[in-house]
Amino acid sequence: MKNILIVEDESIVAIEIKSYINKLGFNVIDICSNSDDVFLILSKLSIDIILMDICIKGKLDGVELATIIKKRYPNIKIIFLTAHLDDYNVDRAIKIDPVSYLSKPFNREELRVALKIANSKLDNSNSMQYNSEHIVLDFEYSYDSKNSALYYYNEPISLTKKENELLELFIEHKNSILEFYTIENIIWADKEVNTNTIRTLVKRLREKLKYKFIENIPSRGYRMNLEIP
Numbered sequence: 001m002k003n004i005l006i007v008e009d010e011s012i013v014a015i016e017i018k019s020y021i022n023k024l025g026f027n028v029i030d031i032c033s034n035s036d037d038v039f040l041i042l043s044k045l046s047i048d049i050i051l052m053d054i055c056i057k058g059k060l061d062g063v064e065l066a067t068i069i070k071k072r073y074p075n076i077k078i079i080f081l082t083a084h085l086d087d088y089n090v091d092r093a094i095k096i097d098p099v100s101y102l103s104k105p106f107n108r109e110e111l112r113v114a115l116k117i118a119n120s121k122l123d124n125s126n127s128m129q130y131n132s133e134h135i136v137l138d139f140e141y142s143y144d145s146k147n148s149a150l151y152y153y154n155e156p157i158s159l160t161k162k163e164n165e166l167l168e169l170f171i172e173h174k175n176s177i178l179e180f181y182t183i184e185n186i187i188w189a190d191k192e193v194n195t196n197t198i199r200t201l202v203k204r205l206r207e208k209l210k211y212k213f214i215e216n217i218p219s220r221g222y223r224m225n226l227e228i229p
Contacts, residue, residue: 001027002048002119005041007065008081009033009056013104017051017081020108024115034058035065039139042069043227047076049118053104054082054089063092068154070096072134072142077118081106135171137226141209143171150208162187163205170214170224179221 004026008014014031021028029045032038034057041047050069054062066078078098082089085103093101099121100114135143142151148164150157159167165187170178183198202222206214215223 001025002122003027003029003046004049004051004115005029005038005047006031006051007033007038007056007062008051008053010053017106017111020111021051021115024112026115035060036139038065038069042073043136043139047073048122049077049079049099049115051079051081054080054084054093063089063096066093066096066098071151071154072136074134075122077121079111079114079118081111137209137213141212143167145171157208159208160204162201163208166201166205170222171226174224174226177217177221177223183221 004021006014006017006021006028008017008031011031011033014033018028018031026049029047030041032041036058038050050066052062052066056062056065060068062080062082066080069076070078078096080093080098080101081104082101083104085101090101099118100110102110102114135145137143140152143149144151145168148159148168150159150164150167166183169183169186173182180195180198183202184193187201188197202214213224213226215225217223
């Protein structure tokens with residue numbers, strides 16, 4: 001059974017959509033009205049399809065939110081369901097390749113077909129051996145290990161070579177203590193460095209992560225606390 005998230009700030013509309021979708025045999029995980037709640041849900045639960053309104057509460061509209069979601073979770077299928085059918089919004093939405101762009105008030109048959117198409121696309125992609133290199137650190141940060149790129153929302157953050165090597169090392173040893181000597185031997189394999197040099201590198205990386213994730217373990221080293229599996 002596919003999991004669906006409804007992003008809609010009109011509660012009556014959202015409840016009507018949920019009732020109809022449940023009758024079709026899908027599982028509506030939750031209803032959200034703003035981007036912050038959506039990111040929280042995505043960080044905790046597995047979502048297959050998102051029904052996205054464009055005018056939602058918060059700092060991001062539906063298209064901006066969908067753009068970030070597709071960057072982080074490329075397998076999630078987006079169906080836009082909105083009263084805004086102007087060229088500006090349609091052109092923005094097309095860029096993320098949604099399954100469909102439906103008008104409100106929604107036509108039940110059109111929504112059923114859109115969900116059927118989304119379900120088919122998911123089944124086809126699941127039948128292939130899919131290996132995503134995109135690692136979600138939390139609702140703000142993600143890391144593309146294949147291309148060695150750190151993202152804050154959908155914006156890339158510049159890392160030096162050693163900062164990138166250190167971040168990959170932390171992710172590899174997530175939730176475990178990374179000793180000073182381990183960092184030295186891997187990051188500076190060709191020479192000896194002192195503890196202050198290691199601390200300086202860690203400090204630079206922590207600044208770019210807004211002092212999240214990396215915990216100082218006195219006299220031993222550091223630990224990167226992540227909830228990812």
